[in-house]
Amino acid sequence: MTIVWLTLLGLCLNLNIGSALQVPQHNCERYFSYYKENNGAYIGVFTAPRAGVNSLSWEVVFTARGTDQASTVSSLKPYPDKATAFEKIRSGERGEVFVRFQDFGDELPKLVRAEFNDQVLCQNDEYDAPSSTMTRRQSMSTSTKISEVPREIVPQSRPVNQYSQLFRSRPVPNIPDSVSNPFFSQTRPKIESDYEECGVEGFAPLQIGGDLVTRGQYPWLAALYEGGSTATYKCVVTVISKRTVITAAHCIYGKSASQLWVYLGRHDRNENPENGASLVSVSSVLTPSAYDGNPVPDVDVGLLVLTAPMVYTKYIRPLCLWSSNMGVSPNEGESGAVAGWGFDRSAQKTRFPKTVSVQLVPRDQCLKEMKRAEDFITRRTVCAGNSESHGPCFGDSGSALIVLRNNRWHVRGVVSLSPRQGEICDLSKYVIYCDVAKHIDWVRQNMVM
Structure with a gap:
């Protein structure tokens, strides 16, 4: 997996009001x-x-x-x-x-x-x-x-005295009657149910230590394809609203929206078309202004706005976004999970998605054990690893690092960098993620509901 990066665009305020006037404190600064x-x-x-x-x-x-x-x-x-x-x-x-x-x-x-x-x-x-x-x-x-x-x-x-701030547009384009689809004609999947709640996990396999993902276990999991008449798998994307998915900036930077496709509800990469899944076109490709194609996890985040709103089903549902009141422990230590279609231990592409549990670690610990990666480990990244040397690898770029809070899964980071060992990843080391919790305002300001 490779990390997604997000940039926080803060709005600085300067009221310049006299000392005699009291301005009440409130927790609604975003709005x-x-x-x-x-x-x-x-x-x-x-x-x-x-x-x-x-x-x-x-x-x-x-x-x-x-x-x-x-x-x-x-x-x-x-x-x-x-x-x-x-x-x-x-x-x-x-x-x-x-x-x-x-x-x-x-x-x-x-x-x-x-x-x-x-x-x-x-x-x-x-x-x-x-x-x-x-x-x-x-x-x-x-x-x-x-x-x-x-x-x-x-x-x-x-x-x-307010600072000017640039917002990326969130266009709602005219949707054509038909869209050229490299896999199948543009049709909506049969609606099983209409779910509006985020971060609710589906059924998981009944085995301890297993890494298989059952169909619909992570309904926010989707795949990014690139191409025209034929398209190839590129990265993992995550549903965060009916019009927006999040992924790594390096997966989409410089790409034309007309060449990108998001396969919602994707599970079996060998099945085309896949029942219950939907391949949709992209209208907008958004990356932070600070991202210039340089693969550094600190700002490796991107959003794709879809041409039409998706329909939530048992296979397609959003992941919860991190919120400012959730807090981040200075010592980290939380458990998380990552899922995707990346390479297996034999450097082979996987047909079905796999998941792995990981442990988030403090920045100092990550720097101590990965000194060669000190240029990539910043206050806007997070490190996580697995004691059995399991984790995301090539093909997992853009996957969400998810953390369970209040019985709902939230996106904490996105996969960006992993130490390499020949044709596979050295997962005895930590994987570096872009810390979405530090960039959540950029996501909220640029996503389309």
Whole structure:
């Protein structure tokens, strides 16, 4: 296996507000920010969690100290104005709304809840009594077809001293009636069931120490193929939403979307077509701006946006993404798993996917035992190994390093580099993964739901 790399694009904020004004703390930085306008007034801006959505419904709740705060928070309005907001939605960008704070005294109202399209984005504790609670709602939609937007977009500038940030576009292209498919005609698989929950494992073989993956055990597991009239297997990809899969940047960097195919629900590589599986075309190839083709795990991550949303079945379902509140132990030590179609011990391609349990180890331990790899081991990589010298090898590039949290599997890393030993990998050493937990914002900002 080879590691996928992800880059975190942070948005730096500088409120430049006086020391007398108190700005409440909240845990919704990804979707909400306080800003000061040029005239000295204050606003709060909400940004939709994903792009490519043309119907937006917001419900937000603020709290303020005291009981005479009815006019503290204005109604929710499109940001920065209605015309601009709708144009951004039609062009495939993330929609935004805002509130204006007025008569707030020396402390801005505190955000205690934000909900988008019936999904709770974040929650915070309310103030103790006496206090006031203000709920604001806004719905906006457009029936206009969302058009494809340029690869790089500079978002609307903020009111004060904000750093500009480039977001990769998340286009929703026109889907043709038929797509040239190197394996079979474009048809949807028979829907067994409709699963919406991520990270739920299917049935596993009843043997201890076995490395076989049963059909549907890891329903997020998919394969990347490249070619035109004929296509060949390249890497492992992982389903993270109905329109997006994640893989290693070195698997897709510089590739044309028209030459890439994602085989969802893939299991038997010798069966074409495979019952219950679906081969779909790709509309967008996304890699971090810091990735330039140099195979270093620190930024080896990429996303593929599919031309059409997939249908979740018992063989096709997403893996859970890492979240900022999950935390990472400084001593690591967690157990994880990796699966893919990589080479076996005889350097032969495998027909069915195999999985192996691995142990995550601290960075210092990885550096100590792999001194020759010190240039590849950074604070944005994670090392993992197996005491029986089992693990990912060639052909497993892009595979997800998964960790079980709260009975659901989450992506912690992606396979990037492994020590080599002739025609196979030296798995007595550690495999180096890109640490997705350190780059999750880039993934969330660029994926399409």
